Amino acid sequence: MTHLLNLLAAIALLVWGTHIVRTGMLRVFGENLRGVLAKSFGSRPAALLAGLGVTSLVQSATATCLIVASFVGKGLVPTAAALAVMLGADVGTALMAVVFSFDLSWLSPLLIFVGVVMFIARQASGAGRVGRVLIGLGLITLALQLIVAATRPMTESPAVRALLAALPNEVLLDIVVGAVLTVLSYSSLAIVLLTATLASQGLLPTQAALGLVIGANLGSGLLAIIATSGDSPQVRRLPLGNLLFKTMGAVVAVPLLGQVHVGLQQFVPTVAEQVVVFHLGFNLCLAVLFIGLTGVVARVVERWLPTPAHGAGGHRTSHLDPVALATPSLAISCAAREALHQADVVETMLRGVLPVLRDNDLVLAERLRQMDDTVDQLYSAIKFYLTQISREALSERESRRWTDIVSFTINMEQIGDCTERVLIDIEDKKIRKQRSFSEAGMAEVVHLHERLLSNLRLGMSVFLDGHVRDAQKLLEEKARFRDLEHEYAANHIARLQDNTAQSIETSSLHLDLLSELKRINSHICSIAYPILESKGALSATRLRASQLADLDDIQP
Structure with missing residues (x-):
């Protein structure tokens, strides 16, 4: 029983080590890895070499698949090029299995200590x-040593040898078991290394x-199919195409396993090396055989998973891709895109204020006020x-981003609230009471409204580009x-002194409207503060004169 527990613990440590390395590499190189992949689709x-290199670093073809699938889903790369990346990614994982199959017992304590x-x-x-x-690399090599130590007593047990000898020699059963173990452990690399170690200890026949x-x-x-099951059809195309390649490769390989086994015994000395060399050869053959068929398979999966009609079902696809959370740099980009959509909704609300004010449109006002619920939902999401x-x-x-x-999202949510208050005021104080602004007062509101929309577009540009x-x-x-708000408020007071009837009737609404527009503009301008602060252009209370001499007279 103790030996079995030791084996299970060693297997768990192997899976955990591969997880640490995969997530650690994504954290160190995540943004750069995305850049390498994005530039390799020509x-x-x-594309194949880029997939090989990136996956050799992250040690997970599944992680590479999820990154590239997000590119496909956003229309940044064609499915055919992404499939070529995945062929290289599978070769990269196989190469890492070869590396870890060597005797690295001397390296494990060094890696753990330094890490x-x-x-x-x-x-x-x-x-x-x-x-x-x-640390993760050291744990992987340590786990392989522990697996060897834990299995040695089992290999010497007559009962275990008799049990293994009684197992049916069914290749399809072996394939199913290998697939299930990989899904459960979330690492094909760990399962291949485990298989090689068990085979070298005599616990597994080489054929099995x-x-x-x-x-x-x-x-x-x-794994990639499962991870993207809830995503759009565009995202699911890449995992499906990659699984098709693997399935076709398996169909070709299974009838040839007997000859392959004989060939490996002639040219590869140890059983463990035979297993990892077969793993590498399988994926190399897939890359060579199918690199020219990526376009064909891409068309097939695009036919099976067609792009839905825009707006089908009345729902939009959220940019907040849960799969991208495994890659922080990609998740940040997803959140930024959704924040821009939130800003688009806010802009639609603001644009509608003027037609409501001019045309006394209660139906439009109601529709715009309901959009604030969308803004709030986007903010929460x-x-x-x-x-x-x-x-x-x-x-x-990325942390600053x-x-x-x-x-940005907080400011957009508050702008949505301010806009809703403005619409309610217009309904209660103007439309239902059938009042109207003076011509001069309306012109002032229109002018401020135009500047507000212009500033919102500028704020969105600042958020997007960070200039x-x-x-x-x-x-x-x-x-x-x-300054304009102060000027127009003074002009309104002057019209009151002149006893302008329309100004007297709408005085409360007019002044409140000017104040709310200024408040909305302040929220828009707040977008600039994090950008300037990150560049060292802000002091604790004002713009630094040494940095921005032309803004000396402006307080934030």
Whole structure:
């Protein structure tokens, strides 16, 4: 019983080590890995090599598949090029299995020691994240040693040998078991290494081990299918196409397992090496055979999973992709895109204020006020999504972006609330009482409204691009808008002194409207503060004169 518990613990440590390395690599190189993949879709060979290189780092073809599938889902890359990346990704995972099959017992304590020192000393820095990766690599090599130690007593047990000898020699059963184990462990690499170790200890016949390897490859394809099951058809195309490649490869390989086994025995000395070499050869053959068929398979999966008609069912697809949470840099981008959609809804609300004011349109006012519920729902969804992203997994730049998104969505939510109050005031104080503004007063409101929309578009640009010059311009607009609000309020008071009837009737609404528009503009201009602060252009209370000499007279 003790030996079995030791084996289970060693297997768990192997799976955990691969998880640490995978997540650690994504945290260290996540944004750069996305950049490498994004730039590699020009040709099929380049895409294949990029997939190989990235997956060799993250040690998970599934993680690479999820990253690239998100690109496909957003229309950034064609399905055919993404399938070429996945062929390379599977080769990359197989190469890492070859590396870990060597005797690395001397390396394990060194990696763990150095990794722990780096992680503890510089936990929040890039060095700390690299230390985490080294710990994971050390745990993988340590787990392989523990598996060998735990299985040695079992191999010497007559009862275990008799049990293994009685097992049916069914390749299809081996494939199913390998696929199930891979899905349960979330790592084909761990299952292949485990299979190689058990086969080397005599606990698995080599033929059965080869079947388990094929199953592990199919299991990795199933993992991506399961992980993207709730996503759009565009996202699901890549995992489906990749699984098709693996399935076709398995169909070809199964009848040839006997000859392959004989060939491996002639050219590869040990059983463990035979298993990992077969794993590598299987994926290399897939890459060679199917690199020219990526276009055909892409068309097939696009036919099976067609793009739904825009707006089908009355629902839009959210950018808050839960799969992207495994890649922090990608998740940040998803949250930013959803925040821009929230801003689009807010802009629609603001644009509708003027037609309601001019045309006394109660139906439009009601529809616009209901849109504030959408703004609130988007704010809650984005906020919850961002809280699911580990701050420790973010680089310094990504952490600032995280804060920018939170600030932006808060401002948009408050603008939505202000706009709803404005619409309610217009309904209660103007439309239902059948009152109207003076011609001069209406012109002033129209002017402020136009500047407000212009500033909102500028604020969205600042949020999207982070240009300091645009952020400075936005703060300049804050001061100008405030001056205009003061001027127009004074003009309204002058019209009251002249006993202008329309101004007297709408005085409360007019002044409240000017005040609310200024408040909305202040929320828009707040978008600039995080950008300027990150560039060192803000002091605690005002713009630094040394940085922004042309804004000396402007208070934030």
